[in-house]
Amino acid sequence: MSEVDIDLFSDLTEEEVRANEARTQHLKSQRLESIEQFSKDPTERTLMQNRLVFRHTYGHASPPPLTVPSLLTTEECQDILSEISLQNSEWLTSRHSAFATTDIPVSSLPNLAVSLPALLHDRLLSRWIAPQFGFHPTRDLAFRDLFIVRYAHDAQRGLQMHTDGCLVSFNVLLNSHTEFEGGGTIFEGVEKPVQIQQGDCVIHDAHLQHGGMEVSSGVRLILVGFVDTVDTITKDNIGRSMAARTM
Ligand SMILES: O=C(O)CCC(=O)C(=O)O
Ligand SMILES: [Fe+2]
Incomplete structure (x- = not known):
């Protein structure tokens, strides 16, 4: 030829x-x-x-979101929020490129960077997410990202519909639901936004389309986690650090 x-x-x-x-x-x-x-x-x-x-x-159909009541105590939620004020942390808006949240990574908070992932590994990954989605309770799963998101009526109010780049995602309400109006997580196929109480957690397949409903007043603070298998997280971290070294 x-x-x-x-x-x-x-x-x-x-x-x-x-x-x-x-x-x-x-x-x-x-x-x-x-x-x-x-x-x-x-x-x-x-x-x-x-x-x-x-x-x-x-692969073709996501299960409906699952709510875990009282994953964190009120005191634990307050401790997380105090740590943000204590560190005088700066809210970032450029960590998630396509669907940016106003957030602070847990890894940047010295008193939580190790203890919070450890607590959530035990209380959430092992007890809820691994059994629910068919993974080994301690061996398979880790956090690809763990961050605190702020929505406010006079700043970022909500988050448009999207999917997350991981296997399973979750969010925990950190402040009291009496501190804002509106808010909650909207899911494709679920009629009303899922609105939870302080310390409760919503877990969902990361490929299920979802978004943050706008707050109409006050401030809504949530802890968001992206969960993936340890092998892919390690591989991506190695790739990232190699790319950083060659820059
Ligand atoms: O605001 C919410 O309830 C959802 C947040 C979210 O989906 C995300 O940060 O990826
Ligand atoms: Fe999301």
Whole structure:
């Protein structure tokens, strides 16, 4: 074949389209066959198997959001908020590129950077998120990001509909619901916004479209977490630090 015969932009022939479809179908059924042979118990499967089962189960339809009441006590919520005032932390608006929140990363708060992820790992990842989504309670999951978000009637009021770049997301209301009007999390397919009490937590599949309902008065403060499998978080962190070194 001469160079002029190669047209990268030509449409595939009907035969090639059929062959591609058959290959995709074959891969799908191979994947399904191997998933069916996995143990039904997530603690007996590997991390990669658990991830495959998660994708297979929720790839086409997300489960409805789940509310965990009183994940944090009122005192614990207040301690988190006092730490922000104590550190005189600056609210950032450029950490999440596409759907930016006004936020502070927990990693920048010295008295919470280690203790809060540890507490949430135990109380939320192991007890709720791992069993709910088919992961090993202690081995598989970690936080890709953990941050405190501020919505206010005279600043950022809400957040448009989006999906998060992780497997599972959650938010915990940190201040009292009496300190604002409106607010809550809107989910595709859920009629009313999910409005929780101080310390309660809403967990959801990160691919379920959701957004922050605008506050019409006052201030709403939430703790947001993006949860993923430890292997992908480690890989992305290595990639990021290598990119930083070559800059
Ligand atoms: O405001 C909320 O309830 C949702 C926040 C959120 O989805 C996010 O920060 O990614
Ligand atoms: Fe989100």
